[in-house]
Amino acid sequence: MDKEGVPFQGSFLGYYQIDMSDRKNTTRMEFTKINQARGLRRLMLTGQTQCFAFRLKHHDHGFVDRPFPPRVRGLDQHHCGDPEAAYHLWQKDHPSALKVFDRITKPAKGKRIVVFLDYDGTLSPIVNDPDRAFMTDEMRSAVKKVSNYFPTAIISGRSRDKVKEFVRLENVYYAGSHGMDIMSPPASPESFPSWKHSTIPALHQKGNGTVFQPARNYLPAVQEMLAAIEKQIANIQGARVEDNRFCISVHYRQVKEEDLEMLEQKVISVLQKYPDFHLTRGKMVMEIRPSIEWNKGHALEYLLEKLGFKDSTDVLPLYIGDDRTDEDAFKVIQRRGQGYPIIVSSIPKETKASYSLRDPSEVLAFLSRLARWRKASSSSNRSSAQIWGLGD
Numbered sequence: 120m121d122k123e124g125v126p127f128q129g130s131f132l133g134y135y136q137i138d139m140s141d142r143k144n145t146t147r148m149e150f151t152k153i154n155q156a157r158g159l160r161r162l163m164l165t166g167q168t169q170c171f172a173f174r175l176k177h178h179d180h181g182f183v184d185r186p187f188p189p190r191v192r193g194l195d196q197h198h199c200g201d202p203e204a205a206y207h208l209w210q211k212d213h214p215s216a217l218k219v220f221d222r223i224t225k226p227a228k229g230k231r232i233v234v235f236l237d238y239d240g241t242l243s244p245i246v247n248d249p250d251r252a253f254m255t256d257e258m259r260s261a262v263k264k265v266s267n268y269f270p271t272a273i274i275s276g277r278s279r280d281k282v283k284e285f286v287r288l289e290n291v292y293y294a295g296s297h298g299m300d301i302m303s304p305p306a307s308p309e310s311f312p313s314w315k316h317s318t319i320p321a322l323h324q325k326g327n328g329t330v331f332q333p334a335r336n337y338l339p340a341v342q343e344m345l346a347a348i349e350k351q352i353a354n355i356q357g358a359r360v361e362d363n364r365f366c367i368s369v370h371y372r373q374v375k376e377e378d379l380e381m382l383e384q385k386v387i388s389v390l391q392k393y394p395d396f397h398l399t400r401g402k403m404v405m406e407i408r409p410s411i412e413w414n415k416g417h418a419l420e421y422l423l424e425k426l427g428f429k430d431s432t433d434v435l436p437l438y439i440g441d442d443r444t445d446e447d448a449f450k451v452i453q454r455r456g457q458g459y460p461i462i463v464s465s466i467p468k469e470t471k472a473s474y475s476l477r478d479p480s481e482v483l484a485f486l487s488r489l490a491r492w493r494k495a496s497s498s499s500n501r502s503s504a505q506i507w508g509l510g511d
């Protein structure tokens with residue numbers, strides 16, 4: 120392998136698991152990152168080894184077979200055949216939010232934590248049927264406790280109604296369609312017992328909340344596309360379309376590998392007729408969305424502003440998410456220079472997050488601990504300012 124790496128024509132950037140076999144069919148595995156370089160994606164491997172064939176499994180998209188070079192030299196022995204070792208190595212840059220919990224909460228003293236949560240893959244495990252991605256009662260109770268102590272919002276790619284139907288909690292904000300449909304809950308101070316002495320802005324006090332839909336004008340086109348895509352892909356077994364109101368999800372988790380390319384072509388053929396929309400990719404899902412400058416990161420900023428924290432330097436947004444669209448929110452937190460971007464992933468992944476949690480069960484543990492921590496700090500200090508994180 121030369122210094123430039125091995126040419127590779129995969130469609131997706133990010134971390135791949137490489138299952139390699141030598142001529143004797145001995146298989147080994149490693150993780151690597153596909154970078155884009157001079158129009159070509161290249162496998163960048165380091166170390167010493169040879170391999171005869173390999174299959175690539177993308178962390179989100181599953182196996183992607185592509186032409187492979189006859190020999191790949193240079194594997195880092197450190198990663199070979201040991202996904203756990205690769206994960207631990209990655210965690211050096213993205214430590215577990217549970218392991219460094221004190222590091223997270225210590226600087227939060229006297230600051231205001233605002234909690235943002237993604238839904239699929241974060242509050243509920245990834246399952247084959249999108250309609251059955253339920254969250255457990257335990258998780259619901261943990262989110263409820265957290266929302267009693269901190270302003271809490273769920274920002275999902277789903278439609279707002281759908282995510283609310285799954286979560287079934289009143290005292291949180293819901294943002295659907297990747298943040299293109301935001302509504303504050305109908306709140307009275309009683310619904311937010313632990314916030315009531317804080318400076319929660321008028322938005323909460325309004326009877327029916329406030330709706331913000333920056334892509335409203337695109338609704339008729341979304342409906343047209345939905346019908347067109349449904350028609351186009353009706354014969355592809357396992358493919359399904361989800362109406363996420365301002366966005367459309369085309370799921371291929373249950374589509375046969377040999378039908379994937381056809382599915383993609385059909386979706387793209389519809390998309391080409393709508394230049395005001397574009398395609399993004401999530402976990403075995405193609406997502407079609409209006410080409411407006413609005414994403415989960417903007418939704419986070421919008422909600423912070425509505426909460427009265429726009430120019431506040433002592434607010435600490437904490438965002439937990441597992442998918443590519445959550446990266447936009449991670450970036451905003453990084454840019455602000457304060458807060459906690461936490462990725463949910465059980466494998467190494469290219470991310471802007473600073474911390475990690477392996478899966479929804481760790482998210483549950485983290486949220487429960489966060490609520491316990493705030494409860495303990497509120498009972499050990501009677502000042503309301505401290506109880507709601509508003510001062511020392």
Ligand SMILES: O=P(O)(O)OC[C@H]1O[C@H](O[C@H]2O[C@H](CO)[C@@H](O)[C@H](O)[C@H]2O)[C@H](O)[C@@H](O)[C@@H]1O
Binds near residue numbers: 247249274363403442
């Ligand atoms: O922003 P999110 O709340 O994470 O929503 C992103 C997409 O999540 C859902 O799809 C994903 O979860 C499904 C259920 O576990 C799974 O079957 C699918 O393969 C995943 O991509 C949702 O159905 C999509 O509409 C969202 O865009």
